[in-house]
Amino acid sequence: MKRILVLPLVLLILPHVWAVSINSLLLNPENYDNKLVTVEGEVIGILRKENFVWINIVGDKAGIGVWCPAKLAENVKVAADYHHRGDLIRVTGRFHAACLEHGGDPDIHAAKIELLSRGEEIPREVDWLWMVASLVFLIISLFLYFWLPRRGEKGAPPYWY
Numbered sequence: 001m002k003r004i005l006v007l008p009l010v011l012l013i014l015p016h017v018w019a020v021s022i023n024s025l026l027l028n029p030e031n032y033d034n035k036l037v038t039v040e041g042e043v044i045g046i047l048r049k050e051n052f053v054w055i056n057i058v059g060d061k062a063g064i065g066v067w068c069p070a071k072l073a074e075n076v077k078v079a080a081d082y083h084h085r086g087d088l089i090r091v092t093g094r095f096h097a098a099c100l101e102h103g104g105d106p107d108i109h110a111a112k113i114e115l116l117s118r119g120e121e122i123p124r125e126v127d128w129l130w131m132v133a134s135l136v137f138l139i140i141s142l143f144l145y146f147w148l149p150r151r152g153e154k155g156a157p158p159y160w161y
Helices: 002-017 022-027 128-154
Strands: 036-049 052-058 063-069 088-096 107-117
Touching (some): 022 036, 036 063, 063 088
Parallel strands (some): 063 107
Antiparallel strands (some): 052 063, 088 107
C-alpha cells in the first residue's frame, strides 16, 4: 500500500528536479512561461551592469540570457571563446517567454546559480604541414601573378586573347 502512495509523489516531484533543455524552453514557451525552471549550459558571455549581471548560456542547440544579481554570479568567471571552454553552470529561476523588463526577449531571472565545472583553456597547436603548404602556394601565386602579365610585353600576344 505504501508503494502505491509513494509512486505518485515521486512522479510529481521528479519533473521539478530535472533540468529543462533551453531548446524546449524556446520551442514551447507557453508551457514554461512565468514558471520556475532549471537549465544547464555553457557560459558564452558575461556582462556586468552595476549590481546585476547578464549571463548568456548555450545548451545543446540554443542559447538564452540569464539576468541575476551580481552576488549570484560571483563564481562565474570564464566565458567561451576560441581559446576557452566556458564555465558549465546550472541555473534555477523564473522563465519569461517575453520579458517586458528586458525588451520582450525570452530570458530567465535567476534565483540560484551552481557552478558544475570551471571553464578551461583549449590547446591550439599549429599544423606546420598546412603552414608550409600555404607558404608554397603563396610563392607560386605571387610568381604567376607577376610573371604572366610580362609575357605580353616581349611582343607575343597575351595568353588570354
